[in-house]
Amino acid sequence: MIEFVDVFKTYGNGTEALRGVNLKVEKGEFVFIVGSSGAGKSTFLKLITCEEAPNSGEIIVNGRKLSTVKRRDIPYVRRTMGMVFQDFRLIDKMTVFDNVAFAMHVVGASQREIKKRVPYILNLVGLKEKINCRPKELSGGEQQRVGLARALVNNPSMIIADEPTGNIDPALSFEIVGLLSEINRRGTTVLMVTHEHRLVKHFRRRVVEIHDGLVVADSCNLALEVPDEN
Amino acid sequence: MRISSVKYLLKEGVKNVWVNRMMAFASIGVLVACLLMTGAATLFSMNLNMAMQTLQNDNSVTVYMANDLPTLKSVQVGEEIKKLDNVEDCEFVPKGEALEALMKSMGDDGSVFSSLLGDDNPLNDVFKVKMKDLSQYQETAKKISSLEGVYKVRDYSDVAAKLTSLDRLVTTAGFWIVLILSLVSVFILSNTIRITMFSRRLEISVMKSVGATNSFVRVPFVVEGILIGLFSGLLASGLLALIYDKTLKTITGIVPFFQPLPLGNVMGQIVLLFIAAGALFGALGGGISIGKYLKGGNSIGW
Numbered sequence: 001m002i003e004f005v006d007v008f009k010t011y012g013n014g015t016e017a018l019r020g021v022n023l024k025v026e027k028g029e030f031v032f033i034v035g036s037s038g039a040g041k042s043t044f045l046k047l048i049t050c051e052e053a054p055n056s057g058e059i060i061v062n063g064r065k066l067s068t069v070k071r072r073d074i075p076y077v078r079r080t081m082g083m084v085f086q087d088f089r090l091i092d093k094m095t096v097f098d099n100v101a102f103a104m105h106v107v108g109a110s111q112r113e114i115k116k117r118v119p120y121i122l123n124l125v126g127l128k129e130k131i132n133c134r135p136k137e138l139s140g141g142e143q144q145r146v147g148l149a150r151a152l153v154n155n156p157s158m159i160i161a162d163e164p165t166g167n168i169d170p171a172l173s174f175e176i177v178g179l180l181s182e183i184n185r186r187g188t189t190v191l192m193v194t195h196e197h198r199l200v201k202h203f204r205r206r207v208v209e210i211h212d213g214l215v216v217a218d219s220c221n222l223a224l225e226v227p228d229e230n
Numbered sequence: 231m232r233i234s235s236v237k238y239l240l241k242e243g244v245k246n247v248w249v250n251r252m253m254a255f256a257s258i259g260v261l262v263a264c265l266l267m268t269g270a271a272t273l274f275s276m277n278l279n280m281a282m283q284t285l286q287n288d289n290s291v292t293v294y295m296a297n298d299l300p301t302l303k304s305v306q307v308g309e310e311i312k313k314l315d316n317v318e319d320c321e322f323v324p325k326g327e328a329l330e331a332l333m334k335s336m337g338d339d340g341s342v343f344s345s346l347l348g349d350d351n352p353l354n355d356v357f358k359v360k361m362k363d364l365s366q367y368q369e370t371a372k373k374i375s376s377l378e379g380v381y382k383v384r385d386y387s388d389v390a391a392k393l394t395s396l397d398r399l400v401t402t403a404g405f406w407i408v409l410i411l412s413l414v415s416v417f418i419l420s421n422t423i424r425i426t427m428f429s430r431r432l433e434i435s436v437m438k439s440v441g442a443t444n445s446f447v448r449v450p451f452v453v454e455g456i457l458i459g460l461f462s463g464l465l466a467s468g469l470l471a472l473i474y475d476k477t478l479k480t481i482t483g484i485v486p487f488f489q490p491l492p493l494g495n496v497m498g499q500i501v502l503l504f505i506a507a508g509a510l511f512g513a514l515g516g517g518i519s520i521g522k523y524l525k526g527g528n529s530i531g532w
Contacts, residue, residue, distance in 0.1 A: 042532045049439075051530050072443070079441035083530070089436050102433075103440040108232040154440060162532055 001027040001158060001189050002048060007057035009043050009213075017043035018054070019213035025191065027157070030184040032200045033193045035210035041193045044210060045162055048191075049081060050074045062157060079107060082151030082188075084161035088143045090135040096122065096146050097131045103150045121149045125179060141172030148179060158189035165196060177203055235446065243453025250426045254454075257422040258462045261511065264411040265466035265504050266473075271404035272500075273474060277491050278400060282393040284489065285386045289364045291371050293357040296381040301325070304355040307379045311359055316370040319360040325353040354381060412511065419458060419515025423451050427523055438529040447524060452516040459512025463504035470504075471497060 002025040009018040017040045025031050035041050046052040047059055050066060059066045062080055069077055090099050097118055104114045122128050125145040135143050144164055151159055161180065165173035177192070177199050184190045194200065200207055209217040247254050293311065295304045301324055312320045329351050333340030346352060361370055367385070375383040427434070437447050471493060478490050523529070 045532045046530075049530060049532070051532065075438075075441040075443045075446075077441075078439065083439040085439075089432060089439075091433055091436070102436065105235070105238050106437050106440050106442040106446060108235045110232070110234045150436075150440070 001025050001029070001062065002191070003058075003060040004044075004047075005058040005060070007047065007054045007059060009040075009047060009052065009054050016213055018047070020057070021210075021213070021215055023208060023215055023218070025189065027189055028184070028187055030181065030190045030203075030205040031192070032203075032205055032207045033191060033210060034195070034197075034200060034207060039210045040213045041210055042162070043213075045160060045193065048160060049083065050077055079154060080157050082154070082156035082159045084144070084147050084151045084159060084164045086163040086166040088135070088140075088147045088167070090143055090146055090150075092135055095132050095134060096127060096138070099135065099146055100150045100153050103153050107154055109154075117153060118149075121153045122146075124152070125149045139172070140168035141175055144168055144172075144176050145179065148176070148183075152183065152188075156188065158191065159183060161190065161192040163193055163195065165194065165199065170196075170198070173199060174202065181205075239446065239449040240453055242450035243457065246426055246430075246450055246454040247457050250422070250429065250454075253422045253425050254458050257419055257458050258465065260418045261415050261459065261462035261508060262466045262469065264415045265462060265507065266470055268404075268408045268411055268507075269466065269470040269500060269504065270473075271400065271407050273470075273491070273496070275397060275400045275404055276496060278393060278397045280491050281489070282397060285389055285393065288386060289361045289367060291359050291361075291367075291374065291383050291385045293359055293374055293380055294382045294384070295355040295357070296379055297352070297354050299355065299379045301355055303379055304357075307377055308357055310377055311357060311374055314370060314373055316361050316363055316366045317359055318362045321358040321360075323356040323358065325351045325355050328353045328356060412507070415511045416514045416518070419455055419512055420519045421515075422458070423455055423516045423519040424523075426454060427451060427519055434523070435529060435531045444524050448517065448520045451520040452513050455512030455514070455516030456509045457512065459508030459510070459515075460505055461508070462512075463506070463508030464501070466508070467497075467501040467504045470500060 002023075004021045004023040007018055007021045008016075010016045021040075021044070033041055033044065043052065047054055047066075048061060050069065053067070061077065064077070066077070091102065094102065100118045100121060101114045104117065109117070119128060119131065122131055125148055127142060127145055127149065130138060130142060135146065138146065144167075147164070148159075151161075159180065164180070165176050168176065173196060180190050180192060181203060207217070207219040208215055295307065299307075304324075305322065308320055308322050311317055326347065329343060329347060332353075333343050336343075359374065361367060371383050371385050374380060434447055474493055478493070482488055482490065
């Protein structure tokens with residue numbers, strides 16, 4: 001599903017963000033990516049979503065080498081991914097329905113498809129009753145569930161979540177990761193960047209730790225020692 | 231692109247104009263000013279051209295006979311003029327008739343010249359000579375002036391030459407004015423659209439994250455630019471028509487013999503030109519802004 005082969009990325013200002021990353025994520029896996037600020041997690045996501053290109057090495061997504069993807073084809077690669085952001089990225093002037101439908105408009109879905117699919121997805125994330133609300137009328141957890149619905153609505157094969165619980169109450173964080181786990185159980189690969197060790201410890205999934213541009217631990221190969229915050 | 235997408239994008243473009251109506255209003259103001267100046271320069275140049283054409287097409291000269299030449303002798307010279315190859319018509323206006331016409335045109339005040347009728351008439355006998363071929367105008371005028379008894383031949387070639395050089399100046403200045411104002415218009419519009427774009431960068435990042443193509447992101451901004459341009463074009467056409475009409479009324483009031491270019495003859499072209507220019511500037515402005523933004527990368531913003 002996702003494979004990094006000896007990937008190096010150095011920015012123009014000389015910052016070495018990734019220094020020979022090797023990693024393989026299989027279809028249907030749920031992987032937590034952990035690491036301190038500046039470790040290279042964001043660069044890792046930028047490379048998967050084709051926002052940046054590596055200096056060397058190869059990245060393979062859904063069996064396709066990203067180095068061979070033409071610029072104009074990048075949007076179509078992104079359509080196989082659902083992205084969830086820490087700051088939700090909801091458009092305030094739109095209702096919950098319109099925020100989710102927006103993602104379908106982008107891929108050229110018809111009104112009929114949109115009217116059928118959006119309520120279904122909102123029901124899946126437990127927000128059917130809030131369909132006509134504006135984002136500001138929702139709690140942080142609910143807003144993130146709208147973000148999740150938007151990421152899911154085009155039926156992607158993987159979800160890439162960048163600290164999706166970073167802006168919500170700890171209690172609701174479990175709810176969000178629980179939802180991601182349910183989505184994963186239905187066959188969608190999930191890649192989640194997080195700082196919250198409690199979540200990592202609670203959900204007991206594969207954990208990849210990035211530090212100083214390198215994968216320093218992978219629970220797939222070695223059980224990662226997660227320090228207990230309490 | 232699917233029809234549903236086209237409809238959606240057009241709607242978004244229209245919505246953009248309304249949401250950013252203050253900036254759109256400012257852009258329309260600047261664009262209308264630019265188009266008005268362009269239109270004024272064009273109309274001025276067209277009027278000059280028409281005046282020049284009128285003069286050039288007036289293929290006649292006025293031949294003044296020497297003041298002391300007896301009228302009979304003048305008539306003989308007229309016969310010689312008629313014999314010239316290029317002369318189509320030669321109309322004789324005796325000095326007595328000319329003075330009477332002058333007195334008549336002055337009404338009651340004309341009677342002061344009554345003492346000049348007869349031998350004391352200070353005017354000259356005149357021939358109005360019309361030519362067949364305009365290309366031999368100068369040559370024929372020269373032949374006439376060399377005839378004995380001819381005092382002066384008055385033609386309009388010097389006026390036409392002056393108008394030509396003025397027209398050349400206006401055309402050159404007009405070209406640069408249009409070019410500079412076009413660049414200014416595109417710059418102003420691209421800045422307006424850039425503001426719209428920054429206010430919508432969240433939407434753009436979401437669009438990019440769910441796999442929007444660059445053209446999908448671009449279209450609403452280009453539509454916004456085109457709409458602003460179209461509206462400016464229409465408004466500028468209307469204003470120019472009003473200003474031109476008022477100006478013509480004022481000028482023809484002061485200079486009655488001035489024959490201006492009728493507005494009806496050029497209005498259609500001006501409206502089309504303004505709308506096309508407005509839409510083009512708008513599309514360029516919108517396209518440039520969003521193109522720069524999309525090229526910048528990091529549009530998802532992890």
